[in-house]
Amino acid sequence: MLIDTRAVADDTLIQADICIIGAGPAGLTLAKSLATSNLRVVVLESGGIEAEAETATLSEGEYSGIDVEPLEATRVRALGGTSNIWTGYCRMLDENDFERRPWIPYSGWPFERAELEPYYAKAHRIIKFKTIDYDIGKWSARTGHPYLKPAEDIVHHRMSLCRPINFWNSYAADLANVENVRVFTHATVLGIRLADNGQTVDRLDVGSLEGKRFTVSARRYALACGALDNARMLLLSNDVRQGGIGNEHDLVGRFFMEHPRFVSGTLLLAGRGMPTRGLYSEYYLGDGFSVRGDLGIHAAVREREGIANVLGRLDPSDKDELVGGAHAARRIVRHFRQGRVPHDLSENIWKVISDMDGVVAAAYRRFVRDKNRSSNTFSVQSYIEQVPNPDSRVVLCGKRDAFGQQRAHLIWKLTDLDRRTAHRAVELFAQAVGARDLGRIRVEVDLENVFPPSTGWGHHHMGTTRMHDDPKQGVVDRNAKVHGISNLFIAGASVFPTGGCAPPTLTLVALAERLADHLRKDAGAA
């Protein structure tokens, strides 16, 4: 059942077995899974059916440290959440990502990847993948496109499967037409209220921008608002527990992680090169499905080198094309296609105008020359695993939103280990390519300035309510329950202790399925 909060009477008390806060990929996966149980489920979404400008302002915040896009530009408050602007790339985290790696402080999940395997299988079905195959050799045989064979004891291929579904559009029928699920739009949670014992959530205070106020009382609650707002909600809810809920050890909001990406090298291939529209580009297979091959570094090599996980993406674009006017033009087009205006529109328009030659050359290459052609030159883009860092964090700032609530302030910080990973990885790619005489790589970064001004991020917010069995080291336990609170759970990438270098959506969907199983058992549901 879909309900607009603006039609709900003031001061209504809504009761449920489980209340899910947030209707993005994590919250909707949870709701969809619980919809088949006998539990009464309420989903609260701050936005509407589609993104609305006024609601989007609730996501505004401040940032410092590394320059990033405005916070509201990276998230969507609407049914489907950020899947409204999702590019759809999916890959499982590596087995090694779950392990404690002594050279990476704070690494290690409370369980191995095997624990998540059955849920990964479900997650692939939820994202509607008909083919689940991460072997580039098989994709090569299937498509007839070649792939590089660098030194296998250094690097290996990593395939991504891509299917950018909108979670609400895909599952609206499953949720809006069942009796036991009520989805409220324009319902912003204003506070998580604890009972006097400080160990149980008693209720949620909910409001709409039009002034409606009501209360939700549930037996269990799941917070699924993304890594910025999950932390913010816990920090804001400080009326009973000073410092916020789950924050006895000052961990809420810390360990914010992203996937920094930047041009790290130029690959010059020998021979006839590789197809520009082959397996290293987004290879479209029809029906909204595509695949892409990237390079990764073996776990044993990363251990020997003492670096974090990393992905090398080969792009037939020239380096200048990836950071100059053509990049700005692509950015504008991408935003408009998603119905958004980039925050730096004027700056990007100026880049396009001042680099018109580059834009025309890039367009010619992309749409005329490089179509079905091969190229000897590829840019190497590195996507690195940012290692956990307690100083990289979300805090509350002095500015307030339309409800009078303090906004989030993101302090994104990288470490020397991140820099070393970024720098060493491209050298290792170069060694692997050179060892098989495939060509040579020119390193485009230096250790002192490894993250150039053109560094982007994946909009992959992770880690701010990290998972750990020890309450002194994590906000939630292995079941995603907030330590010290009996009935509050967290869904989404904010619980990731480490983020590997895989896009987080597939993993957070798998974790949401796992959490749904736990909640069903916990509630004794049929």
Added chain:
Amino acid sequence: MRSTSRRGFLEAAAGLGCVAAVPALAEPGRTASAESPWLRAIGDGEAVRDLGFRCICCGAVDHDPARLFEQLRAGAEARGWAGGNDDAGLRAALQDLRRSDFESGQVVRVEGWVLARSEARAYALAALLAPAA
């Protein structure tokens, strides 16, 4: 000194590193002027010499031809080269040495390009041995 062009780099790499992959750049005529089997194996094109001088100028390798020769000869012999005018054997030994350098991380950076140390030594040797144009 201008930085190495991609084409120039590819030509230089073809002389030693990517011969098999770039057959058009490894025609016998390209090294016909060289007397030494070393130059025949490495290549003595302008691009090779240019890259060799760059390897020396940035301090990536020694600038003493005798020392460069000894380093390469020792490496080639360790990989089965019997000496003399066995061009094919020398070429194979240098190729093996270069691959081994890449795999074991024995690499140098020349204007950003990541080269095997033995490869850079070979370019430098070619630059120092080749007769002036």
